[in-house]
Amino acid sequence: MNMTTRILAPLALLLCLPAIAASPKSKDTPSVTQLLAESKPEEWRRPDPENLLVMRLSSGPVVMELDPAYAPLHVSNIKTLVRERYFDGVAIVRVQDDFVVQWDDPAAVDGGDPHKLRSLGSAQATLPPEFTRRIAISLPWVRLPDGDVYAPEVGFTEDFPAARDPAANETWLVHCYGTLAIGRNDPQDSGNGSELYVVIGQSPRRLDRNLTVVGRVVEGMAELATLPRGEGQMGFYAHPKDQVPILDIRVAADLPSAQRPNIEILRTDSRTFQRILEAARDRHDAFYARPPGKVDICAVPVPVRDVSKP
């Protein structure tokens, strides 16, 4: 292939912890790196730049993929806010260890000046919750057969981790590491996308079906996960000066093509992804004493690669 690839998320799947990696034997379960190296170009999907957000922090960019099939109203409202420059100059106001990074209008949080609230412009101030949606034949479903503590069924839809309750005819995106969702106040329609959070710890699955998930971070998670933890209650930064400024957020489609994220996402209905799941479930190599036999929905991040021309 006439391009270089840099593998991003799949490093988290390299299971061994040797100080110096041993060379694999031929009959061993292949590593994720090996499996990805053997993948075919058509197993990768280039995300629609209309569904990609690029957030710039001074430390680097964070790229998020939105899923309008699961939260059409919220995705649309966020894009309105982005295009009307609502987020340019807002800040990360909360970083709670093992939980979430959250950004919001600094005037909306404790210590802010409520008289300086930003205008939502032409975006909606309230929206019907999109905590779940109906199951539809148009939605792909790659079921994980290993069970789940919280949901009747789990799997992948449109390459996002998700769950289903066939009896209730409901499906929803789940909270895993990197999940992007809508903060809100008590009223269920009080979220509008101006306040967003990303999971940076153990998957808080209790939030499933209680908040509107709109997508996930596909590049730059480390920029968020390494931020200093807030010392106020619930991880809010205690002082406005501690807040982390967001330089701007853009829809990738609005950027010059040279500035768009150049990434591909492994299709979860591909043979390579199935092999990765199988390797996580029943790994056989010199390291593993006891393959787990199962895999949790949040234990296998969907691989993303940065595809740059040489």
Add this chain to the structure above:
Amino acid sequence: MNMTTRILAPLALLLCLPAIAASPKSKDTPSVTQLLAESKPEEWRRPDPENLLVMRLSSGPVVMELDPAYAPLHVSNIKTLVRERYFDGVAIVRVQDDFVVQWDDPAAVDGGDPHKLRSLGSAQATLPPEFTRRIAISLPWVRLPDGDVYAPEVGFTEDFPAARDPAANETWLVHCYGTLAIGRNDPQDSGNGSELYVVIGQSPRRLDRNLTVVGRVVEGMAELATLPRGEGQMGFYAHPKDQVPILDIRVAADLPSAQRPNIEILRTDSRTFQRILEAARDRHDAFYARPPGKVDICAVPVPVRDVSKP
């Protein structure tokens, strides 16, 4: 009570995400903060200073509790290494996002000088694996009734998250956020405690029963979780200069009493901990649309409080 308390881990359990916290109504499920405020002194356990390690980084201390009931040989070997100053001047050599922070002799990793390996002193170089142990009547067991993807039973033992397979008469500590365990090479007896790792992301439960878990971080997780991610393969720091020096590690019992961690751990067999589990499982308040009804073993960190005299 004639002391001030600072609550550490439980903040991760505050479930709401309101920009400005609403005042709770009296019939609402109490918050974790409220539940802990109502706890009784005898529900808290002061960890044995013989089982506490204090690691000093330039950014601050990290306190770990060891559990000799589950890994007696490894805990003993680590304490020998600590007391013979093996770790003073070693470094954090690996930080892989959503996975682990790992420390080791820099000479033992790629780019190190294998001729400069530290001596293990009187510690053992190899140890029989302690991946699991037999179930014993002497081990407390607070079972979680909500199921698990990986193990027949999960619960808490000696206030650590754990699992059991009664049919095989086996029990083991599980990999959750903050779990401390022994790195090794392919041979199952190749871990000796000189190379340790701490989980900083989604619980890598696939490692259960494949590595020896020795305890967990009880204070200072943020010092580890915010470290820059390594840019080498598997999150190893690409250059020795990127490594994060460990100033020293001490057994708390060896420190002057004024320097010992002044912490207490909530007993998992206490009524307050049961109320916290119940609140995570069936939360009823103005925020929650749909209580999850279940709780995952890694979703409820065991509360720790810093108890300082005023």
